Amino acid sequence: MANPQRAGRLAQEVQRDVTALLLKRINDPRVQDVTVTSVELSGDLQIATIYYSILSDLASDGKKAQAGLEAASGLIRKELGSRLTVYKTPELKFVRDQSVQYGNHIEDLIRKLHSEN
Numbered sequence: 001m002a003n004p005q006r007a008g009r010l011a012q013e014v015q016r017d018v019t020a021l022l023l024k025r026i027n028d029p030r031v032q033d034v035t036v037t038s039v040e041l042s043g044d045l046q047i048a049t050i051y052y053s054i055l056s057d058l059a060s061d062g063k064k065a066q067a068g069l070e071a072a073s074g075l076i077r078k079e080l081g082s083r084l085t086v087y088k089t090p091e092l093k094f095v096r097d098q099s100v101q102y103g104n105h106i107e108d109l110i111r112k113l114h115s116e117n
Helices: 004-024 059-083 099-116
Strands: 034-041 047-054 091-096
Touching: 004 034, 004 047, 004 059, 034 059, 047 059, 059 091
Parallel strands: 047 091
Antiparallel strands: 034 047
């Protein structure tokens, strides 16, 4: 089990590096509108779950972005291996962050309540 502070610092470093790589190194148009929102590392630092959001709400864009991220994961992991100071580079797992859509849904419900009153 890794030190929680070390895991937190490493997660921040992974988030910063993946964001930079998506902006500068990955030329895939499918990941053009992807924003990395957070990173969680497993206790043994072997798996990095990368949460992302995209600007559009279309389901087809989400599938394209997921496919683009999975296609680029090898390059991203290779680059992370050269940048991070860990024994083994974590495996990357990309998960779409639904918090923005959930927040919009809650906001719509609140607006409806206020308009009814």
